[in-house]
Amino acid sequence: MLKIHQLHKSYPIGDSSLHVLKGIDLSVKEGEMVAIMGSSGSGKSTLLNIIGMLDEADEGEYILDGLPIKDLTEKKAAVYRNKFLGFIFQSFNLINYKTALENVALPLYYQGMKRAERQELAMFHLEKVGLTDWAKHLPKELSGGQNQRVAIARALAANPKLLLADEPTGALDTKTSYEIMAFIQQLNDEGKTILMVTHEEDIANMCKRIVRLRDGIIMEDTKVTQVRAEQYV
Amino acid sequence: MIKFLLEKDTWQEVFDSLSKNKLRSILTMVGVWWGILLLIGLLGSAKGVENNFNTRFQNYATNSLFIFSGTTTIPFKGYQEGRRIKLKLDDVEKIKKNVIGVEYVLPSLRGQITASRKTLSGGFGLNGEFPFRDALAKKNLLWGRYINQNDINDRKKVIVISEDVYKQLFEKGEYPIGKLIKVDNLNFIVIGVFEVVNVGGPPIEADMPFTTFQQVYNRGNDIDVLTITGDADFDINQLDADVKLLLKNIHDIHPDDNRALNGFNLGDRFEQLTGFIVGMQFLTWFVGIATLIAGVFAIGGILLISVKERTKEIGIRRALGATPYLVKRQIIVEAVAISLISGLLGIISGGLILILVNKFVGQGEDAFMRNPSVSIGMVFFALLIVILLGTLIGLIPAFKATSVKPIDALREE
Ligand SMILES: Nc1ncnc2c1ncn2[C@@H]1O[C@H](COP(=O)(O)OP(=O)(O)OP(=O)(O)O)[C@@H](O)[C@H]1O
Ligand SMILES: [Mg+2]
Numbered sequence: 001m002l003k004i005h006q007l008h009k010s011y012p013i014g015d016s017s018l019h020v021l022k023g024i025d026l027s028v029k030e031g032e033m034v035a036i037m038g039s040s041g042s043g044k045s046t047l048l049n050i051i052g053m054l055d056e057a058d059e060g061e062y063i064l065d066g067l068p069i070k071d072l073t074e075k076k077a078a079v080y081r082n083k084f085l086g087f088i089f090q091s092f093n094l095i096n097y098k099t100a101l102e103n104v105a106l107p108l109y110y111q112g113m114k115r116a117e118r119q120e121l122a123m124f125h126l127e128k129v130g131l132t133d134w135a136k137h138l139p140k141e142l143s144g145g146q147n148q149r150v151a152i153a154r155a156l157a158a159n160p161k162l163l164l165a166d167e168p169t170g171a172l173d174t175k176t177s178y179e180i181m182a183f184i185q186q187l188n189d190e191g192k193t194i195l196m197v198t199h200e201e202d203i204a205n206m207c208k209r210i211v212r213l214r215d216g217i218i219m220e221d222t223k224v225t226q227v228r229a230e231q232y233v
Numbered sequence: 234m235i236k237f238l239l240e241k242d243t244w245q246e247v248f249d250s251l252s253k254n255k256l257r258s259i260l261t262m263v264g265v266w267w268g269i270l271l272l273i274g275l276l277g278s279a280k281g282v283e284n285n286f287n288t289r290f291q292n293y294a295t296n297s298l299f300i301f302s303g304t305t306t307i308p309f310k311g312y313q314e315g316r317r318i319k320l321k322l323d324d325v326e327k328i329k330k331n332v333i334g335v336e337y338v339l340p341s342l343r344g345q346i347t348a349s350r351k352t353l354s355g356g357f358g359l360n361g362e363f364p365f366r367d368a369l370a371k372k373n374l375l376w377g378r379y380i381n382q383n384d385i386n387d388r389k390k391v392i393v394i395s396e397d398v399y400k401q402l403f404e405k406g407e408y409p410i411g412k413l414i415k416v417d418n419l420n421f422i423v424i425g426v427f428e429v430v431n432v433g434g435p436p437i438e439a440d441m442p443f444t445t446f447q448q449v450y451n452r453g454n455d456i457d458v459l460t461i462t463g464d465a466d467f468d469i470n471q472l473d474a475d476v477k478l479l480l481k482n483i484h485d486i487h488p489d490d491n492r493a494l495n496g497f498n499l500g501d502r503f504e505q506l507t508g509f510i511v512g513m514q515f516l517t518w519f520v521g522i523a524t525l526i527a528g529v530f531a532i533g534g535i536l537l538i539s540v541k542e543r544t545k546e547i548g549i550r551r552a553l554g555a556t557p558y559l560v561k562r563q564i565i566v567e568a569v570a571i572s573l574i575s576g577l578l579g580i581i582s583g584g585l586i587l588i589l590v591n592k593f594v595g596q597g598e599d600a601f602m603r604n605p606s607v608s609i610g611m612v613f614f615a616l617l618i619v620i621l622l623g624t625l626i627g628l629i630p631a632f633k634a635t636s637v638k639p640i641d642a643l644r645e646e
Binding site: 049052053054055056074075077078079081082083087089093094095097098102106107109110111115154158 | 254546550553558638640
């Protein structure tokens, strides 16, 4: 699914620069569910953003689904993001003046899908996250957990191969976090490849593999037995 | 692109974005609307004043001057001061012969009359005129004709009256031509009714043939007013001075006596008024464009305030697969749509205001303005500027949000 080799990334800070990723090697197969862990500032988000083509690496190789991702034009990157990737953010990143349904339909709009068709498909995904009745509501009228479910529905709308989540439960309480995790596990059960950044051990243990970062390199990469989230819901 | 503009989705997206960011949209619209409104209102009013000015002057040769007799204030050649000067008919020939730059010299007589018809009557100013008067100061005749040479030769008892006189002596809608009116107890036939255009000086209310006036009022060879026009490129003020000098000579007036001959020349007034109009137009353009720019800057300010909010939104859209082109295209269409709509509203309300202005101050003889209006070209020009500026300003957040990496746009809070 994806293959990363000797990936480097630094941020310029004043005259000097901050070397954040110092040679990452990582490969993820289809159907995996990977948690990326590490202390704050260890470069988790940076790595995920590079994988998501929201940011660019300075050095190294990154191949997504057989496609080398290097020196892409922003136009190509946008198309790849739309086709291959679904994003789930800690702060949801919904468009605040669009209803839940419109938010979910947005990736489909950029695929050039017809309005009626995309509304129908968006509705289908909202139904999957249990928000049929909330379709016409604005983000501010929804709870954090509901908003994150809208965001998940949106990430799924374009049927991406890879789902990237940066602390998807970071803004939620424990119970809601487990509900969201139950959804994400279900998606993984259905075959979606999932990469998520998290701080919390319990959330990480709900994945199938944990990658630990420290000082810009992968310190530990272990398979774990998945803890199912349903039992806590 | 054309296909994109024809799609319902495009406009749905624009409508959503504009209608759901109400404050931003309304402020933007008010800015553009106000700018355009002001520009149209001002330009239209200036045009109205100009039109008014033009209609008032269109009938006059602008290089004409008027001289009428006064009373001396300085004793000269044995005459006491306080002598009433009488201009004479032979002055006409003398002026023609001796002053260079003179084109026409036209004498007229003036008096006050009481005119009546059936039970209606009134006091009016009367002029004794030659047919040529009509060439120098064109009368717009509502009915009938002006005095002709036959009237002069036969000293006919005919009269051309102004609209005002007509209104006083006739019933509304009554046809006046050929009707008799009594002028100081003599019967005169009305041969024409003219529209009143006032340029200053005493109001002209009725004209009769010069010769008839002479006879009826026993005026001998006197004249009251001289209308003199200069050759096209001849300085009217020079002419004015030359003619007065000659007349002072003929009538034994002290060269420094400025009260013995009165008068004014249209050139002077024309220049003053032209200056006024040009000044006003300049001011209008200045104020209008300044307002427009202020309006656009206000919009710019508002849009810039929303850059951060916008940038984040664009970051989200890019994460979901919007290419920079799609993002820019949408924002341009949005900016064009909003400036177009508010520009059109500005044009419509500006037009309505001009109609109202015309209704309240654009009617009647001494209206301040006449038919205030703006040219289509000007309107489009203003609209174009607004759209252009609106679009450019709309592009700032679009460029800002597409020139950084999507993650940086997303980070914006
Ligand atoms: N755009 C940027 N410019 C400069 N420095 C940056 C930028 N983005 C991240 N950094 C720095 O890079 C380092 C890694 O950041 P990153 O966001 O990847 O950490 P993280 O592991 O996700 O941390 P957290 O758990 O707090 O989210 C941090 O020290 C951060 O300050
Ligand atoms: Mg992070």
